[in-house]
Amino acid sequence: MLHLALFTIFGAVAVAGAVNLLVQRHPINSALSLIAVMASLSVEYLLLGAEFVAAVQVIVYAGAIMVLFVFVIMLLNAGEEELTRGSRVAILVGIPGVLIGAVLIAWTLVQHSGTGEVAIGALPGRPETIGWLLFHDFLLPFEVTSILVLIAIMGAVVLAGRPVPTSQQPRKEA
Amino acid sequence: MAQYFTGTDYLLSLPVVLLTLFALGILLIDLMLPKQLKWVNAVTAFAGVLFATAGVWRIQAVYAKGAGGYLGRFAFMQSMLVDRFAIYFFYLFLAGTALAILISVRYLEIENEHHGEFYALMLLSVVGMMCMAAGYDIVLIFIGLELMAISTYVLVGFLRRDRRSNEAALKYLLLGAFSSGIFAYGLSLFYGLTGSTNLRAIGNALQHQMMVRNGHADPVAVLALITTATGLLFKIAAVPFHQWAPDAYEGAPTSITGFMSVAVKAAAWAMLLRILVFGLYPLRSVYLPLIIFVSIATMTGANLAALTQNNLKRLLAYSSIAHVGYMLLGLVALASVDYTQPAFYDGFKGILLYLMVYTFMNLGAFAVITSLRNREVIGDEIDDIAGLYFRAPTEAIMMLIFLLSLAGIPPLAGFYGKYFIFLSLIESKHYVLASLAVLYAVFGLYYYMRIANSMLMREPLEKELLPLSWGMRAALGVTAVATVFIGIFPNWFIEAVNWSLGLTQATPIAGLMK
Amino acid sequence: MPQNYVPIFIFIAIIGVLIPVTLLAAKLVRPDNPHKEKLMPYECGIDPVDSARGRYTVRFYIVAILFVVFDVETIFLFPWAVKFKAFGLFGLFEMLIFLGILIVGYIWIWKKGALEWV
Numbered sequence: 001m002l003h004l005a006l007f008t009i010f011g012a013v014a015v016a017g018a019v020n021l022l023v024q025r026h027p028i029n030s031a032l033s034l035i036a037v038m039a040s041l042s043v044e045y046l047l048l049g050a051e052f053v054a055a056v057q058v059i060v061y062a063g064a065i066m067v068l069f070v071f072v073i074m075l076l077n078a079g080e081e082e083l084t085r086g087s088r089v090a091i092l093v094g095i096p097g098v099l100i101g102a103v104l105i106a107w108t109l110v111q112h113s114g115t116g117e118v119a120i121g122a123l124p125g126r127p128e129t130i131g132w133l134l135f136h137d138f139l140l141p142f143e144v145t146s147i148l149v150l151i152a153i154m155g156a157v158v159l160a161g162r163p164v165p166t167s168q169q170p171r172k173e174a
Numbered sequence: 175m176a177q178y179f180t181g182t183d184y185l186l187s188l189p190v191v192l193l194t195l196f197a198l199g200i201l202l203i204d205l206m207l208p209k210q211l212k213w214v215n216a217v218t219a220f221a222g223v224l225f226a227t228a229g230v231w232r233i234q235a236v237y238a239k240g241a242g243g244y245l246g247r248f249a250f251m252q253s254m255l256v257d258r259f260a261i262y263f264f265y266l267f268l269a270g271t272a273l274a275i276l277i278s279v280r281y282l283e284i285e286n287e288h289h290g291e292f293y294a295l296m297l298l299s300v301v302g303m304m305c306m307a308a309g310y311d312i313v314l315i316f317i318g319l320e321l322m323a324i325s326t327y328v329l330v331g332f333l334r335r336d337r338r339s340n341e342a343a344l345k346y347l348l349l350g351a352f353s354s355g356i357f358a359y360g361l362s363l364f365y366g367l368t369g370s371t372n373l374r375a376i377g378n379a380l381q382h383q384m385m386v387r388n389g390h391a392d393p394v395a396v397l398a399l400i401t402t403a404t405g406l407l408f409k410i411a412a413v414p415f416h417q418w419a420p421d422a423y424e425g426a427p428t429s430i431t432g433f434m435s436v437a438v439k440a441a442a443w444a445m446l447l448r449i450l451v452f453g454l455y456p457l458r459s460v461y462l463p464l465i466i467f468v469s470i471a472t473m474t475g476a477n478l479a480a481l482t483q484n485n486l487k488r489l490l491a492y493s494s495i496a497h498v499g500y501m502l503l504g505l506v507a508l509a510s511v512d513y514t515q516p517a518f519y520d521g522f523k524g525i526l527l528y529l530m531v532y533t534f535m536n537l538g539a540f541a542v543i544t545s546l547r548n549r550e551v552i553g554d555e556i557d558d559i560a561g562l563y564f565r566a567p568t569e570a571i572m573m574l575i576f577l578l579s580l581a582g583i584p585p586l587a588g589f590y591g592k593y594f595i596f597l598s599l600i601e602s603k604h605y606v607l608a609s610l611a612v613l614y615a616v617f618g619l620y621y622y623m624r625i626a627n628s629m630l631m632r633e634p635l636e637k638e639l640l641p642l643s644w645g646m647r648a649a650l651g652v653t654a655v656a657t658v659f660i661g662i663f664p665n666w667f668i669e670a671v672n673w674s675l676g677l678t679q680a681t682p683i684a685g686l687m688k
Numbered sequence: 689m690p691q692n693y694v695p696i697f698i699f700i701a702i703i704g705v706l707i708p709v710t711l712l713a714a715k716l717v718r719p720d721n722p723h724k725e726k727l728m729p730y731e732c733g734i735d736p737v738d739s740a741r742g743r744y745t746v747r748f749y750i751v752a753i754l755f756v757v758f759d760v761e762t763i764f765l766f767p768w769a770v771k772f773k774a775f776g777l778f779g780l781f782e783m784l785i786f787l788g789i790l791i792v793g794y795i796w797i798w799k800k801g802a803l804e805w806v
Contacts, residue, residue: 006697046693056763064756071752077743105397112367112394131767135775135782136178140187140250141314142764143782144305146789147194147298148321149757153793154201155328156753157802158291159343160746198792205799 007047013040025081027073031066038062050125179250185236186249186256186308188229189264190301196222197297204290212288216279216645219293223272226300230264237261248310252372255310262526262674263307263444267300270437270533273653276645277541278429284547285333285427292332296433299325303441307448312361312371315445319357319409323350326438330426342425349408349418357405363398373453381456391460399457403464406449409442412468412502413475416495420479423491428547428554431487432540435494436533443501443529451508451522458509465506466607472499473614480621486543487554489621490536493580496618497532500595501525503611507598519675520598526671528591531579531660535588538653539576542569545646551636556625561634569640570629572654577622579657582615587660590668750802761790 017036024030042057124133134142184191200218207214233256237247246257275293282288298321305318327350331343365371368379383392391399404415411419423431450461473496480492501524508521546553546562553559563570579588592615599608642650660667729735768775768783775782797803 002694052767055766060756060759060763064759068749068752068756071744071748074744075746075749108393108397112392127767127770131771132774134764134767135771135779137251138253138311138313139179139782140253140305141311141317143785143789144190144301144314144317144321145764146761146786147301148317148324149761150789150793151295151298151321151324151328152757153754153790153797154291154295155324156750156757157797157800158289158295158328159331159334160750160753194789198789201792201796205796 003047007044010040010043010047014044027078027081028070031069031073034069035062035066038066048125049123052125052127052130182247183249186233186247186254188232189226190304192226192229193222193297193301193304196225197294197301200290200294200297204294207290209288212283212290213279215288215290215293216275219275219297220272222297223268223275223300227265227268230261230268234261252374253311253314254305254308256308258674258676259447260304260308260444262670263440264304266440266530266533267303267307267437270433270440270537271296271300273533273537273541273649274429274433274437276649277432277537277544278427279645280643281427281429281544281547285336287333287427292329295325295329299329300437303437303444306441307444309445309448310373312364312373312376312449312453315448316354316358316361319445320354322438322441323354323409326430326434329430329433330422332430333427336425338425339427340425342422346418346422353405353408353415356401356408360398360400360402360405363394363401367392367394367398373448377453377455380454384456391457395457396460399454399460400464402449402454403461406442406446407468410439410446410498411495412498413472413495414468416472416476419495420488420491423494424485424487424554428487428540428544431491432537432544435490435540436537439494439498440529440533443525447505447522447525450505455513462506462509465502465509469499469502469506470607470610472496472502473611477614477617477621480618483621484556485554486556486559486625489556489625490539490543493618493621494536496614497528497536497580499614500592500611501528503599503604503607504528504595506604506607507595507602510602510604515601517598517601519677520594520601522675523668523671524591524594524598526674527594527667530667530671531587531591531657534653534656534660535576535579535586538650538657539573539580541646541649541653542573542576545569545640545642545650548636556628557635559625560628560632562629564634565636565638566640566642569642569650572650573629574626575654575657577626579661581619581622583619585661587657587664589661590664747805754797754802758790761787 014037017033017040020033021030021037024033038057038061042054042062045051045054045057124130196218200215200222203218204212204215237256237258246255246260248255275296278292279288282292302318302321302323302325305314306322309315309318327343327347330346331339333339364376367383368376370376370379380395383395384390408415408418423434426434450458454461476492476495476499480489480496483489483492504521504524506521507524508518511517542562543554543559545566546558551558559573562573575586579586582588582592592611596608596611599605599611764786765783768779772779
C-alpha cells in the first residue's frame with residue numbers, strides 16, 4: 001500500500017516537473033525542474049526494483065548531464081524565451097496534439113489485456129544480475145558501447161575543442 | 175566463463191574488431207604525423223577497409239563449408255547473426271567507405287581540415303553499420319545505429335569554419351536524436367510486449383499473440399510498430415520524415431555527403447529489413463498500408479522538390495529520397511505476399527540490387543561534384559558544373575553515365591534495380607503503384623537531364639582544367655566501370671543477390687521467419 | 689529490495705516536514721527589522737559593477753562533456769566489480785578491452801591539447 005502510494009506520488013512529481021519544465025520561460029528554471037523529473041524517475045525505478053538503474057539515473061542524469069545542461073545555458077547566456085507568432089501557433093496546435101497523443105497511448109496501453117503480474121524484484125535489476133547480463137548475454141553490445149563513448153569524446157573535441165589554426169584565426173580568446 | 179564463447183564468436187566479429195583496431199591506430203598515428211603527411215591516415219584507413227574485407231571474405235569461406243540449408247551463424251549469445259544477408263551488406267558498406275576515403279583526401283586538403291579523426295570516425299561508423307546489419311538483438315541494433323549516427327553527425331559538422339556545415343550538423347543531430355528516441359520507445363514497447371530483445375523471440379511471441387487474438391494485432395503491438403517504423407523511416411529519409419536530409423547533404427563535406435547517401439543509407443535499409451521483415455513479419459498486414467502511403471508520398475514529394483533545386487548536392491539529396499521511394503515499393507511487394515511467392519523474393523532482390531547499384535552510381539556522381547571543389551569555388555551549384563565537358567571531357571562523360579543510370583536508362587546499372595522492383599509489384603498485383611512508379615521515373619529524367627544540359631551545352635564559367643588526384647581517378651574509374659558493367663552483365667550481380675538471399679540453397683532466407 | 693529503502697523514504701518525508709517547520713518557527717521568533725545597509729557588501733567587499741551573467745568560454749563545455757563521458761565509463765565498472773569473482777580472468781580481459789578503447793581516446797584528447805586551458 002505504501003509502495004503504491006509512493007509510486008503514485010513520485011509519478012505525479014515527475015509529470016508536474018515535466019510540465020513545469022515546458023512552462024518556465026527561463027532555461028535555468030527549466031533545467032532545475034528537469035532535475036526534479038530525473039530524481040523522481042530514479043525513485044520510480046527504485047520502487048520497481050531496478051536498483052542499479054536508479055543509481056545510474058541519479059549519478060549520470062541528475063548529476064553529470066544536468067551539469068552539462070547548466071554549462072550550456074551559461075555558455076550561451078540564454079535569456080528569457082520570447083513568444084513569437086510561431087510559438088503561439090505551437091501552443092495552440094501543440095497542447096491539444098500532445099493531449100490527444102497522450103490519451104491515445106494511454107488508452108492503447110490500458111486496452112492491452114495480456115499483462116502478467118510480476119513480483120517486485122523478480123526481474124533483473126540488481127547490480128549482480130545486470131553484471132551477469134552485461135558481461136555474458138550482452139557482451140558484444142557492451143564492448144561496442146565503449147566505441148560509442150569514444151566517439152562521444154571525439155565528437156566533443158572535433159566540434160568544440162579542436163584548437164583553430166592560428167593562421168586562420170589569429171584572435172585568441174581571453 | 176570463457177567456454178561460453180567459442181572461436182566462431184570471435185571469427186564472426188573479426189571485421190568489426192579489425193576496423194576498430196585500425197581506427198584506434200589512426201588516432202594514435204595521427205598525433206605523430208606532421209601536416210604534410212596526413213595522407214598516411216587515408217592510406218591506413220584504406221588498409222583497414224581492405225583488412226576488414228579480407229575478414230568478411232574469411233567468414234564467407236568458412237561459411238561456405240557448411241552443409242546445404244545452412245543459413246547463418248549466431249555469435250555472442252544470439253545477439254549477432256552473420257548470415258548471407260549480413261555479409262552482402264558488409265561488402266556494400268566496405269565498398270562505399272573505400273570509395274569515400276579515396277575521394278576525401280584532396281577535398282580535405284583544400285578545406286584545410288585534414289585530420290586523422292575524419293578517417294577514424296568513418297571506420298567506426300562502419301563498425302556501427304555492421305552491428306546494424308548483423309544485429310539480431312535490438313540492443314545491439316540500437317547501439318550500432320547510435321554509433322553510426324553519432325559519427326555521421328560529427329562528420330557532417332567537420333568543416334568547423336563553414337557555417338552551413340555547422341548548421342547541417344545541428345539540424346541532423348536534433349532530428350536524428352528525436353527519431354532515435356521514438357525508435358527506442360517502439361523497441362521498448364516490443365520488449366515489454368514479448369519479454370525479449372531477440373528478434374526471433376519477438377517475432378515468435380507476436381505470431382503467438384496474433385493467433386490467440388484470431389489474427390488481430392494487439393493495440394500495443396500496433397503502437398509499438400508505428401513508433402518503430404517512424405524511427406526507421408526517419409533513418410532512411412522517407413517523406414514525411416525527410417526534412418533533415420537536404421540540409422545535412424548540402425552542408426556536409428561533399429565526400430561525406432556521398433558516404434551518407436550510400437553506406438549510411440544502406441545500413442539504415444539493412445536495419446529496416448532486419449526489423450520489419452525478419453522480426454516483425456507477423457505484423458506485415460499492419461504495416462503494409464503505412465508503407466504504401468509513405469512510398470507514394472516519398473516519390474511524389476521528392477520528385478517535385480527536386481525539379482526546382484539549383485544546388486547540386488541538394489538536388490541529389492532529393493533524388494536519393496526519390497530512390498528510397500522506389501525501394502520502399504519493393505518492401506510493399508514483399509510484405510503483401512507470403513514468403514512462398516516469387517514476388518517476395520523479387521521485391522527483396524530489387525531492394526538489395528538497387529542498394530548495390532546505387533552505391534556505385536551515386537557515389538560516382540558525388541565524386542564528380544567533389545572534384546569541382548577548388549581553392550576558390552565551392553562547386554556545388556548547378557552553375558559550377560556548366561561546361562564541364564570543355565574542361566574535363568572524361569569526367570563529364572562519366573557524370574553523364576551516372577546521371578543516366580540514376581534515371582534508370584536500360585543499358586546501365588540503375589535500370590536493373592528498378593526492373594526487379596517493378597516486376598515484384600506486378601507479381602504482387604499492385605498495378606497502380608507500378609504505373610505510378612514508372613511515371614515518376616520519367617519525371618526524374620527531367621532533373622537529371624537539367625544537370626547534363628548544364629554540363630554539356632553551356633559555356634564554362636571557369637576556364638582552367640580540373641586537377642584530379644590519384645584517389646579521385648581511382649574512385650571515378652571504379653564507379654563508372656561498375657555502373658556500366660552491372661548494366662551489361664547483370665547476371666553475375668543478380669547471382670550475388672540470389673546468394674545473399676539463400677536462393678541457391680536448400681533453405682532460403684525465409685527459413686529465418688519460421 | 690524496495691522494503692530496504694523504507695527508512696530512506698521516511699527520512700525524506702521528515703526532512704520535507706522539518707524544513708518548513710523550522711523556517712516558520714524562526715520567522716515567528718526572530719526580530720524583523722529590515723534595513724538597506726544590511727544588504728550591502730560587508731566592509732572590505734566591493735560593490736558589484738556588472739551583471740554576473742556573462743558568457744562562459746567553450747572550454748567549460750569540453751570539460752563538462754568529458755566528465756559525462758568518463759562518468760558513464762565508471763558506471764560500467766560497478767556491475768563488473770560486483771561480479772568480479774564469478775567472471776574471473778575472462779571478465780578482466782572484457783573490462784580491459786573496454787577500458788583500452790577509452791584509454792586510447794584519453795591519450796588522444798590529451799595529446800590533441802583539448803585538456804589545456806589556453
